[in-house]
Amino acid sequence: MTINVPELLSPAGNLDKLKVAISYGANAVYLGGLKFGLRSAADNFTDEELLEGVTFAHDRDAVVYVVLNGFLHDKDLDELVPFIKYLEEIAIDAVIVSDLGVIETIKAHTNLEIHLSTQASCLNSYSAKLWKKMGVTRIVLGREVSIDEAAKIKKDADIEIEMFVHGSMCMAFSGNCVISNFTQGRDSNRGGCAHSCRFEYSLKFEDMDFEKKNHYFMSSTDLNGLRVLEKFIEAGIDSIKVEGRMKSHLYAATMSKVYSEALRYYKENGHFLSDKIVEWESELKKVKHRTYAPANLVEKAATDTIFDERVHDKDSNYAIVGRVLDRANEDEIIIEVRNAFNIGDEVELIPFKGATATIKINQMRLMNNTAIERTNPSTLVKIPFSGFCEANNIVRLKVLS
Amino acid sequence: MNLITYANSVHDLSLIKDSNCQEVIIGPKDLNRNSKLNLADTTELLVQAKKLGLRVTLEWDVLYTENQIYQAIDIFKTIDDSLIDCVRVQDEGVLEFVLTETNFQIQFIAETGNHNLLGLNKWVSYIGNRLDRLVISIELSKITLAEYIDKLDCDIEYLVLGKILLFYSPRKLLSPLLDGENEKVNYHADRLEAIGESEESPHKGFPLVENGHGTFMYHIKDLFLLDKLKELKELGLNYLRVDLRFEEDLSLLPKIAGLLSSTEVDPNTDSIKADYKNDLIRGYYQINKSDVLFKKLKNYRIQRKDSSYIGEVIEILKGEYLAINIKGQASLMTKDCSLKFITPEGKELFCKVHKLQDAALNDSESSDGHELMLMNYMSGVWPKSQVYLVNPL
Numbered sequence: 192m193t194i195n196v197p198e199l200l201s202p203a204g205n206l207d208k209l210k211v212a213i214s215y216g217a218n219a220v221y222l223g224g225l226k227f228g229l230r231s232a233a234d235n236f237t238d239e240e241l242l243e244g245v246t247f248a249h250d251r252d253a254v255v256y257v258v259l260n261g262f263l264h265d266k267d268l269d270e271l272v273p274f275i276k277y278l279e280e281i282a283i284d285a286v287i288v289s290d291l292g293v294i295e296t297i298k299a300h301t302n303l304e305i306h307l308s309t310q311a312s313c314l315n316s317y318s319a320k321l322w323k324k325m326g327v328t329r330i331v332l333g334r335e336v337s338i339d340e341a342a343k344i345k346k347d348a349d350i351e352i353e354m355f356v357h358g359s360m361c362m363a364f365s366g367n368c369v370i371s372n373f374t375q376g377r378d379s380n381r382g383g384c385a386h387s388c389r390f391e392y393s394l395k396f397e398d399m400d401f402e403k404k405n406h407y408f409m410s411s412t413d414l415n416g417l418r419v420l421e422k423f424i425e426a427g428i429d430s431i432k433v434e435g436r437m438k439s440h441l442y443a444a445t446m447s448k449v450y451s452e453a454l455r456y457y458k459e460n461g462h463f464l465s466d467k468i469v470e471w472e473s474e475l476k477k478v479k480h481r482t483y484a485p486a487n488l489v490e491k492a493a494t495d496t497i498f499d500e501r502v503h504d505k506d507s508n509y510a511i512v513g514r515v516l517d518r519a520n521e522d523e524i525i526i527e528v529r530n531a532f533n534i535g536d537e538v539e540l541i542p543f544k545g546a547t548a549t550i551k552i553n554q555m556r557l558m559n560n561t562a563i564e565r566t567n568p569s570t571l572v573k574i575p576f577s578g579f580c581e582a583n584n585i586v587r588l589k590v591l592s
Numbered sequence: 593m594n595l596i597t598y599a600n601s602v603h604d605l606s607l608i609k610d611s612n613c614q615e616v617i618i619g620p621k622d623l624n625r626n627s628k629l630n631l632a633d634t635t636e637l638l639v640q641a642k643k644l645g646l647r648v649t650l651e652w653d654v655l656y657t658e659n660q661i662y663q664a665i666d667i668f669k670t671i672d673d674s675l676i677d678c679v680r681v682q683d684e685g686v687l688e689f690v691l692t693e694t695n696f697q698i699q700f701i702a703e704t705g706n707h708n709l710l711g712l713n714k715w716v717s718y719i720g721n722r723l724d725r726l727v728i729s730i731e732l733s734k735i736t737l738a739e740y741i742d743k744l745d746c747d748i749e750y751l752v753l754g755k756i757l758l759f760y761s762p763r764k765l766l767s768p769l770l771d772g773e774n775e776k777v778n779y780h781a782d783r784l785e786a787i788g789e790s791e792e793s794p795h796k797g798f799p800l801v802e803n804g805h806g807t808f809m810y811h812i813k814d815l816f817l818l819d820k821l822k823e824l825k826e827l828g829l830n831y832l833r834v835d836l837r838f839e840e841d842l843s844l845l846p847k848i849a850g851l852l853s854s855t856e857v858d859p860n861t862d863s864i865k866a867d868y869k870n871d872l873i874r875g876y877y878q879i880n881k882s883d884v885l886f887k888k889l890k891n892y893r894i895q896r897k898d899s900s901y902i903g904e905v906i907e908i909l910k911g912e913y914l915a916i917n918i919k920g921q922a923s924l925m926t927k928d929c930s931l932k933f934i935t936p937e938g939k940e941l942f943c944k945v946h947k948l949q950d951a952a953l954n955d956s957e958s959s960d961g962h963e964l965m966l967m968n969y970m971s972g973v974w975p976k977s978q979v980y981l982v983n984p985l
Contacts, residue, residue, distance in 0.1 A: 206919070225895070237896050243921055262705030264880075265736070292711030311684075315661040318685030325714070333657075335762050340658035364655055367704055367760040372731065373811050373875070374758075374795050378882035380705055388759070390792040394769060394800070398785060403769045408788075409759070409809075487657075494768040516906075516917065517951040517963045525951055525964060527906055527917070558953070558966060559912055569975045571907045571915050571964075582963050 194461055196424055196454040197431045200256070200353065201447045204436040205234035207583075209244045211514070212443045213253045214543050214583050216451025219430065220248060221256040221287060224274060227267065228258040228382055242281045254284035259297075260308035262290050262366070262380040275301050289366060291325065298326050306353065309333055310366045310380070315340075319348035329353055331432065334360055335487050338419065342426035351429040356416035357446055357475070358434025360486055360496075362388045362409050391501065412498045415483035417472055420453055421463055422489070440529075441511035442478045444541055444585040449474045452544075477509040477587070508590055512538055515584040516571065523573045524580055525558070528566045532588050540576065541585045548578050550586075593825050595849055596749065597834045597842065598651075600629060602640050607842040609644045611849035616641050617680065619651035622667045625760070625805055626837055627651075628783065631670065638675035651680045652690075653701060654805050655762070661685050678724050687719070697724040699749070707732060709743055716746050725749050725831060730756065730815060733880045738827045747830040753818055753848070753868075754835025755799070756811035756875060766802040799838070810838075816872035819861045821851055844868065895978075899923065902931065902959070902979040913949075913966045916979055918959045923981040925959040925967075932980040933973045942982065943970040 201217035203209035212220050222244065223235045236244060241257070248255045257278055263271065271293065278286065279301040286303050288294050289310035297303055306329040307313055307322050314333045322330060329351035332341055338354070345352040361368065368379060370387040377383030388409040395402045416423065416431070423431055433446045449471045456467060475483070481498045513526040532538060534555060539547040555563050556573045566572045598617045599605050608616050618641065620634035621627040629637065641648045650671065656664055664686070679694070681687045682701035690696055698719055706712055706729055716723060725747035728740065741748050766784045783803045789796040799810045817824070824832065832852075836842050844867055851859045865872060876882070901920035908914055918925065925931070927948045933941040947968040950956045959965045 234895075239896055239899065239901060239920070239922075243919075246921075262707055264707045264883075265709055268708050268710060290705055290708070290711055291714050292706075292708035295710045295714050312655060313684065315656055315658045315683075315685040317661060317688040318683065321684045321688040321718075325718075336657050337659075343658050362763060362765070363759045363761045367655070368758065369731070370758045370809070372882050373756060374793055375885075376882055377885050378731075381883055383882065383885065387790075387793060390790040392788045392790045394766070394786045394788045396766075396770070396784065396786045401770075401773065406769060408765050408769060409761075411763075492763055494764065494771075496763065497765065497768060520952050557909065558907070558915060559909060560953075569907065 194424075194458050195427075196458050197428050198254075199447065199450050199454055200430050200432040201443060202358075202433055202436040202438065203244065203443070204438070206236060206240045206244050207514075208436075208440055208443045209255075210247055210583050211440050211585065212447045213248055213251055214581070215444045215447035215541075216455075216543070217253065217433075217447040218451070219254045219256065219284075220244075221258055221432070221436075223258045223436065224278075227261050227263065227271060227274065227293075238277060241278070241283070245281050245283055249282070256285045256287050256306060257283050258287045258308065259293055260287050260289040260310045261293075261382055262310075262378075263293055264381075267381070268292055268296050271296055272300050275303060279303050285329070287331065288327070294325055294327065304328050306331060306351075308365075309355065312364045312366050316344045316347035319344050319350055323348055323350050329429065331355075333365055334414065335364065335492075337490070338422045338426050338428070338488050341428060345427060345429075352427075353430035353432055354423065354428050354488075355414055355434055356420070356423065356431035356450065357414055358438075359481070360411040360414050360434075362411045389501075407499045407501065408497060410481075410498045410500075411492075412484040412486070412496045413481040414486045414488070415475060415480075416485060416488050417449070417453065417468070417475060419485055419488050420450075421457070424454075424457060439479070439511055440514055441509070441585055441587055445474055445478045448541065448543070477507055479507050509539075509587045510590050512566075512586050512588045513572075515540070515580050515582055515586065517582060518580070519573045522575055522577045523556075524576045526572050526574060526586055528568055528570050528572055530568060530588070531566050533565045536588055538574075538586050538588045540578075540580055541587065542579065543581060543584065548576075548580075550574065550576050593821075593829055593852065594831050595834060595845075595852055596649075596831050597845060598837050599637060599641065599842075600627070600837065602637065604842045605637065605640050605644055605646065607845050609646065611845045612853070613646070613845075613849065615647040615649060617649045617651050619653070620667070620671075621804065623650075623652040623654060623664060625653050625803075625808065626801075631667070635672065635675070638672070642675055647677045648675060649678045649680050649699060650676045652686055653680065653682045655683045655760070656685060661689070665689060680727070691719060691722060696722075698722050699724045699727060701727045703727055703729045703751075705729070707736075709740060712740065712744055716744060727833070731876045731880055731882070733876055733878060734820075734823065734827070736880075737829070741828045741830075749831035749833055750817075750824070750829055751815055752820070752824070752832045752834060753816055754814055754833070755838050756813075756815050757808060758798070758811055759809035760806065761808075762806040764802050765807040766800060811873070813871040813873040814838075814868070815875050816861075816865070816868075817874060817877055818848060818851060818864060820874075820877065822858065839869065896920070897978075898980070900981040902981055905933070905973055905975055905977040905979060906964075908969070908973060908975060910969065912969055913947075914968070914970060914973055916959075916965050916967060918962055918965055925965060925979075925981065927957050930982045931967075932982045933970065933977045934980070935972070935974050935977045937974075939972065941970065941972050941977075943968075943973075 289308035
């Protein structure tokens with residue numbers, strides 16, 4: 192019997208991260224062009240990079256969804272038409288949209304498949320039925336919806352359902368926060384979110400003559416759905432999505448690898464009764480994150496889903512040191528250095544599949560073969576490694592918390 | 593131009609009637625974000641409103657997940673149909689329910705997003721003859737408002753006085769702060785109010801409310817457009833909404849109604865401002881430029897731009913080489929070719945390739961098939977500079 196598992200949809204903040212995510216196992220990626228999305232500060236994709244990204248993905252049987260999920264104003268829609276025609280021309284697989292005007296524009300000018308963004312806060316089957324009539328073929332449900340509720344929405348509305356499985360969470364209903372608009376002059380629903388919910392606040396309860404100082408009361412813990420992956424599968428969820436287009440290459444690699452391995456394991460075995468789950472969980476903790484919680488996936492998010500802290504990497508004790516660019520010769524690989532490391536360090540090379548390889552750094556050379564003791568960020572370094580590796584493999588280092 | 597507001601008591605209804613308003617908004621706290629009315633009080637208010645001859649709009653503006661919407665529908669069904677003229681909704685699921693399973697006229701709250709005519713027109717056509725009016729976003733400037741009033745085939749409502757909602761979360765965010773505190777702190781209350789401030793924000797004093805539907809945060813200043821009534825009237829706006837639910841009562845309403853009926857060219861709003869307890873702003877009414885800062889959020893100079901793209905400089909060893917990560921697919925870097933570099937600062941530099949090596953430091957004629965190439969050093973080029981092929985020098 193064939194077991195169906197959801198598509199794994201990973202974030203691709205730029206072309207390099209797209210290659211990383213797909214190489215590490217994502218069978219779908221979502222990304223933004225230079226406009227119309229919600230991440231104005233992300234690198235995003237130029238038209239040329241989009242074409243290259245789509246080619247890279249399709250060559251590996253992966254699909255590409257382009258986010259157009261801003262709440263656009265009239266002048267934005269005028270600029271949208273040539274872009275969506277271009278997206279159709281380069282054969283992207285779907286667009287992710289939250290605004291009805293954008294949906295109408297896409298329907299009028301292209302035959303692109305339309306997915307409804309979580310930004311539209313579609314939370315129930317009545318809403319799903321409405322959006323289906325508007326022309327969407329898949330709904331990315333709001334993060335307030337449980338997996339059980341999602342199963343019912345899918346059944347009642349007879350539509351594809353995508354749900355977030357991992358990553359940062361908005362504390363507000365998506366699309367229902369305009370703090371940045373009115374305090375920073377930046378439209379959060381067109382890509383200018385200033386993350387005011389992560390600020391430290393003091394609160395006065397005047398009726399009670401009571402004050403509470405220095406709390407991050409609006410900041411949410413991070414979503415982690417690994418432990419309930421089986422519920423997603425049983426509910427027939429079509430796609431599980433990882434948040435994080437602004438996050439690192441290490442994040443893109445780790446999420447894509449862990450969740451794709453888990454889904455593959457279930458497809459082959461029909462269960463998660465394995466020590467592997469502890470291993471995967473441990474891997475997820477190695478990337479920078481706030482406290483993990485399943486948020487609303489099983490029960491309504493309770494008070495323990497407030498992340499009342501600033502620092503969010505205290506229990507993630509690994510850092511990316513770089514990515515493999517090429518092989519210098521049979522015994523050496525070239526790493527593009529992101530964070531410094533030293534002679535004597537033990538780094539871990541994460542292959543696209545299988546166990547990580549530990550490399551004890553006993554010598555390092557610059558590209559001109561000068562021996563060095565310590566690397567610098569934004570440099571290239573050659574380290575000895577004769578095992579199997581490929582371009583875009585990520586190299587990480589255990590660091591002190 | 594009609595004035596519309598909320599009622600929370602029979603006394604409010606009298607003031608509304610005395611202010612010559614034709615319509616009132618009422619909502620039970622089970623279905624409404626801000627109401628303090630239980631179902632029995634709501635029903636009583638609906639009955640009284642009808643007796644006074646007011647048109648009654650039931651505001652049902654909570655957002656619901658799948659299980660919650662069915663509970664809300666059950667509550668809605670307990671309200672006597674004959675007491676309601678119209679239902680005001682925001683959740684598209686609630687809209688769909690009211691549209692397909694009831695016969696009520698609908699006021700659709702399109703205040704969140706919905707900043708283009710095409711989308712609003714689609715809502716108008718979708719709701720069809722059941723649409724009573726669209727409640728549109730205060731982020732739309734007066735120029736856009738004028739265009740929409742002219743082009744949308746429905747009545748339009750716009751907030752002119754009241755709190756500006758910034759944030760709506762389904763989670764309870766205030767009560768956890770009171771856990772473990774002493775007895776004077778009543779954290780079991782079904783409604784908590786607080787004032788928040790952050791040193792990281794340029795603004796201080798955000799009003800916050802937690803109730804059964806979650807947590808709401810408002811702007812430190814309230815929207816005030818009552819001094820623009822003449823302009824709004826000329827634009828042809830159908831409904832002005834005044835939200836005094838955070839004031840002690842509706843005692844300002846008759847004065848506001850007086851502005852509307854005034855024959856003066858420019859009626860004075862100073863006494864209303866003086867009696868209103870909060871600071872005031874005009875929001876985006878004059879102009880909305882909330883996208884102009886976007887271009888400062890990243891460096892556009894380091895984005896690749898055309899088909900002659902080669903790649904990105906990823907390392908420089910002064911006097912020795914430039915290492916280039918080959919990224920472009922359309923163009924090849926060859927020995928003796930000419931390159932243009934655009935630095936992160938936007939400077940353009942030109943250079944001819946006279947030394948080209950692959951990752952193994954073997955001399956090479958072309959970048960074909962390589963991820964990384966080393967070329968002769970060029971002064972002034974920095975990491976992250978973008979590399980383009982140009983015609984031979």
